Every structure is written in C-alpha cells, then in structure tokens.
Amino acid sequence: MRLDGSYTALYTPFDRDGSIDIIAYQSLCQRLLDAGVGLVPCGTTGETPALSGDEYDALVRCAVETSAGRRPVIAGTGSNSTAATIAQTRHAKELGADVALVVVPYYNKPPQASLKAHFEAVADEGGLPVMLYNVPGRTARNMEVDTILALAEHPNIVAVKEASGDIDQIQRVCLGTPDDFWVLSGDDALTLPLIRSGGHGVVSVAGNVVPTELNAMVQAALNGDVATADAWQKKLVPLFDLLFATTNPIPVKRAAELLGHASRETRMPLLASECTDALAKKIDEALRAVTTGN
Numbered sequence: 001m002r003l004d005g006s007y008t009a010l011y012t013p014f015d016r017d018g019s020i021d022i023i024a025y026q027s028l029c030q031r032l033l034d035a036g037v038g039l040v041p042c043g044t045t046g047e048t049p050a051l052s053g054d055e056y057d058a059l060v061r062c063a064v065e066t067s068a069g070r071r072p073v074i075a076g077t078g079s080n081s082t083a084a085t086i087a088q089t090r091h092a093k094e095l096g097a098d099v100a101l102v103v104v105p106y107y108n109k110p111p112q113a114s115l116k117a118h119f120e121a122v123a124d125e126g127g128l129p130v131m132l133y134n135v136p137g138r139t140a141r142n143m144e145v146d147t148i149l150a151l152a153e154h155p156n157i158v159a160v161k162e163a164s165g166d167i168d169q170i171q172r173v174c175l176g177t178p179d180d181f182w183v184l185s186g187d188d189a190l191t192l193p194l195i196r197s198g199g200h201g202v203v204s205v206a207g208n209v210v211p212t213e214l215n216a217m218v219q220a221a222l223n224g225d226v227a228t229a230d231a232w233q234k235k236l237v238p239l240f241d242l243l244f245a246t247t248n249p250i251p252v253k254r255a256a257e258l259l260g261h262a263s264r265e266t267r268m269p270l271l272a273s274e275c276t277d278a279l280a281k282k283i284d285e286a287l288r289a290v291t292t293g294n
Contacts, residue, residue, distance in 0.1 A: 001072055001098065001129065003159050003182040004200035004222065006215040007038040008207030009045035011249045012059060013262035020055055022062060024262040028208065029066040031261075035211035036219075038071035039063045040203055043101055044138060045249045048076055050267040057095060064096035074131055074203075078103035082118050089126030100128040101161065101203075106139040112147045123156040130156060135163040135186055145172045152177040161186040161203045167193055174198035188214070188240040192233050195221040205243055206236065209255045210290050239286040246274045251283060258284050 010032075013024035029039055041063040042048045042056055051059070063073050075097035077088040082105075089100040102122055104115060123130045132151060136142040142164055151157050160177075162170050163186025170190065174183050174197040183199040185191040191202040201222070207214045217232035243251045250266055254275040257264040264272045275283075 001158070003072060003074075003099070003131070003184070005038065006036065006201055006207060006211070006218045007040050007071075007074060007184065007203045008032050008211065008214075009040045009043040009203055009205055010059075010063070011208050011253055011256065011262075012046045012048075012051065012055075012267075013253075013256070014265040014267060016263060016265060018265070018267065020058065021262060022058060025059060026062055026066055028256075028261065029063055032207060032211045033067060033070055036215045037204075037207050037211045038074070039067055040074045040101060041076065043076040043133075043203075044103075044135070045205055045208070045252065046076065047249065047267050047270065050269075057091075060092060060095040060097055072098035074099040074101050076101045076103070076133075077122075077126070077128075078105070078133060080105040080108050082121050085118075085122050086125045089122055089128050089130075093127045097128060099131050099158070100126060101131045101133050103133040103135065104139040104141050104143050106141075109141045112144055115141070115143055116147055116150060119151050119157060120154060123151075123154050129158040130154075131159040131161055131182075131184075132157065133161045133163070133186070135161075137163070137165070142166075142169075145169055145176065148173050149176045152181045158182060159184060162194065162199075163187050165190070170194050170199070171197040188243075189237060191218060192221050192229055195229075205248055205252055206240055208249075208252050209259060209261075209287065210236065210239065213290050235290050239283070239290055242279065242283050242286050245279055245282075250275045251279065254280050255283050255287060258287060 013021040075092040077100040134143040159182035185194040220228035
C-alpha cells in the first residue's frame with residue numbers, strides 16, 4: 001500500500017442546529033479525491049473528541065464509500081488509553097478504513113518506553129496498519145527520533161505523520177527510517193522541507209479548501225520540480241499561516257464557508273466566533289490569491 005502524496009485531515013461540517021452535515025462532508029470527500037488527495041477522517045481537524053460514536057461511524061463510512069478504493073482511507077483511532085485505541089482501531093477496520101492514524105497519548109505524558117509499548121500493542125492487536133501521529137503541541141509529549149525509528153521496524157507500523165515542527169527531528173526521521181516506511185508532514189508549511197529530506201508527502205489542513213493547489217505543490221516536489229514546488233509554496237504559505245492564526249479547525253471552517261462549501265459552525269468547546277471578521281477577510285484574500293493568481 002502506497003501512502004505517499006497528499007492527504008487531508010477532514011473537517012467535520014455541522015448544520016446550524018449542531019448536527020453533522022453529511023451531504024457537505026461527502027462533497028468535501030469528493031472534491032479532494034477529484035484533486036488527487038486522500039482522506040483522513042476523524043483526526044484533530046475533524047473535532048473528533050466532540051463527536052459521538054454514531055457520528056464517528058457515519059464519517060468514516062462516508063469517507064470509505066466515497067473513496068471506493070481510489071486512495072487509502074486513514075481513520076483517526078488514537079486516544080490516551082491503549083485498550084480504547086485498540087478497540088477503536090478494530091472498529092475502524094470494520095467500517096472499512098485502510099490505515100489507523102494513532103496519536104501519541106495525550107495528557108498522560110508517557111515516557112518513551114511507554115510510548116513504544118503503546119504503539120506496539122495497537123499494531124499487534126488493532127488489525128490495521130498504523131500511522132504514528134507525533135504532535136507534541138496537542139499531546140504535551142514529543143515522540144523522540146529513536147522511538148520513531150524503533151517503531152518503524154515493526155511490520156504493522158507503516159508511516160508517521162510528523163508534526164513536531166522540529167526540522168532537525170524531521171530530517172533525522174526521514175534519513176533513519178526504512179525505505180518502505182512513509183514519512184508525511186503534519187504541518188503544511190513544512191511539507192517541502194520534509195520531502196526534500198526524503199519524506200513522502202503531507203497530511204494537510206489547507207487541503208480542505210485548496211486541494212488542487214496543495215497537491216500540485218506536493219507532486220512537483222516529489223517529482224523533483226523544485227521551481228514549480230517553490231512557486232506554489234510561495235503562494236500558499238500566507239494561507240497556511242492564516243489557517244493556524246487561531247485553533248484549528250476554526251479558521252479552515254471559516255474558509256470553507258467563504259467558498260460556499262459548508263457552515264463555519266464548530267462544536268464546543270471551540271467557538272466559530274474566534275475567527276473574527278478581520279481574520280476572515282485576510283483568509284478570503286489569501287484564498288483568492290491562491291485560486292485566481294491575483
């Protein structure tokens with residue numbers, strides 16, 4: 001199974017009454033697939049901690065059915081409980097997911113040996129190939145390079161989404177992992193440095209709203225077309241920055257609303273109003289600059 005290229009951590013669109021807008025979600029999945037971008041349902045961007053079990057099921061099923069085998073579907077299954085993560089990974093397999101995205105356990109702050117044991121247990125017992133997800137800004141624990149390299153030797157741990165923001169760490173992971181292990185950026189703005197260090201792509205947030213442009217940058221980089229990749233990076237970086245001006249996915253959902261794709265609604269404890277009108281204006285200008293060339 002190839003896991004290179006562009007993937008997007010899908011936002012979850014909500015109606016004004018707070019229920020999931022499954023029609024908007026299917027349309028989002030279809031737009032991404034048509035742009036050559038793979039689907040990552042129920043991750044951080046999907047506001048997964050605020051979803052019910054039935055909502056999780058509906059979102060993963062929708063992604064799987066819409067993809068119809070065109071790209072692997074990578075479903076978020078991680079939590080801060082090993083037993084719960086194993087159970088959710090098994091459940092995601094039943095729903096049709098191809099790969100489990102498993103985040104570093106948050107709040108517990110497990111030491112490195114404990115992290116290794118956690119991921120090995122999920123890989124051994126969960127029934128799906130595992131993509132590690134290292135995002136210390138969310139979890140309060142960095143998965144260190146030696147831990148990632150050790151886990152990369154496990155036959156059922158196939159990839160890492162690296163969102164440490166540490167270029168040195170990213171380079172060491174890219175250089176030290178086996179040839180059949182996929183390293184993807186978890187930060188849009190660091191996608192090109194990661195690919196140039198030997199990595200394989202991105203799990204993006206911006207891909208929700210500019211999938212064609214994001215994939216053009218990634219494919220140019222993977223093909224060694226430095227000039228084209230750099231040109232896309234220059235156009236996209238202002239948007240990347242704005243989409244993280246406050247907590248993700250608040251800005252990207254406002255961007256989706258500006259494009260007419262979905263409501264800006266978030267689910268508490270996140271408030272859509274945190275994306276102010278002033279920020280929304282900047283996002284709108286950045287979107288226009290990317291999609292129209294102005």
